[in-house]
Amino acid sequence: MKKLLLLLFMLFSFGLNAGPMFQPPEELASKGKITYCATIDNPPRAYADADGNFQGFEIDLGVEIANRLGLEAEWEQMKFDGLIASVQGQVCDAIVQELFIKPTRVEVIDMVAFGYSAQSIVVNANNNSSISGPNDLSGLKVAVPNGTTIHNILMETNEQLASSGKKAIDIVILETTTDSFGQLQAGQVDAVGTTNTAAAYYVGSSDGKFKFAGSSFGKILDGIGLNKDRPVLNTAIIAALNSIFVDGTYSNLLKKWNLEGASL
Secondary structure, eight states: OHHHHHHHHHHHHHOGGGSOTTOOOHHHHHHTEEEEEEOOOBTTTBEEOTTSOEESHHHHHHHHHHHHTTOEEEEEEOOGGGHHHHHHTTSSSEEOSOOBOOHHHHTTSEEEEEEEEEEEEEEETTOOOOOSSGGGGTTOEEEEETTOHHHHHHHHHHHHHHHTTOOOOEEEEESOHHHHHHHHHTTSSSEEEEEHHHHHHHHHTTTTSEEEOSOOEEEEEEEEEEOTTOHHHHHHHHHHHHHHHHTSHHHHHHHHTTOGGGOO
């Protein structure tokens, strides 16, 4: 009931008079499609399979929203640091991505919560270092995807380490999560910092090569990113998402991709 009331409040905050629920704006209806921005490099949330087909929880969620708007889903794959500018510039209609809801982001785009995430540190299985959190990464080389929350957390950690007279973390900034784990497997870095769901996927599919270092930290809400200047579209997307929560489709998608821990 709390979920439903929260979402209904969000609907009113956007203004129901902007357009009927489930009815996309004419510009999208005439094209017959909605375009999403995403990195599609974050399994099991979104990734390309061996045949190049897009798979994952967020892919399914985006398709389900599109279906309820009577539209086809189209994906614009891009680097993480280009997502917000792309939805602002209407390169895409929404960001459907593990995008954390932060004050700096909601100043420039609207965000609608659809789950939770946290951060994790992953090391090679033969690594016997005592790592329980970011502060224990002092002096180590750690790979992170560019522009991500873990990247910012480690930069803040470096400020704390410097004030304590400790060695900084050598942060290796890469374009994708896949690149980060490739560096870890090759022994080019000591650890990878990433979201807990991406970490679980790579640890689980590594045949024992990777392991978690410490517990997850920094739990935060994920949200669909929307252009503030498109209230008709935003209202329709929120209404479609609300129906996905209410009829059980949301729970089924989380179960399908083993993401029950990310549930609102």
